[in-house]
Amino acid sequence: MLDVKDIMKLTGIGRDKAYVLMRSGEFPVKMIGRKILVHEEIFQNWLKGEKTNKKRW
Numbered sequence: 467m468l469d470v471k472d473i474m475k476l477t478g479i480g481r482d483k484a485y486v487l488m489r490s491g492e493f494p495v496k497m498i499g500r501k502i503l504v505h506e507e508i509f510q511n512w513l514k515g516e517k518t519n520k521k522r523w
Contacts, residue, residue: 467496467503476509 468476473484488495488502493512496503 468506468509469501469503473504473509476513 470481470484470488473479473488474481477484477487479487485502488504493504493508496505
């Protein structure tokens with residue numbers, strides 16, 4: 467599972483843009499408390515441009 471800090475490292479974007487991306491609905495995320503997580507495989511597939519199921523878990 468990747469969190470916002472991981473997304474920042476992988477994409478080179480800042481914290482605010484990483485939060486916007488995670489909340490955009492482009493890929494399913496999981497909220498655990500206040501922490502937003504995305505499965506690494508889903509995020510990598512999204513980066514490659516592959517279609518994802520947009521439902522949240």
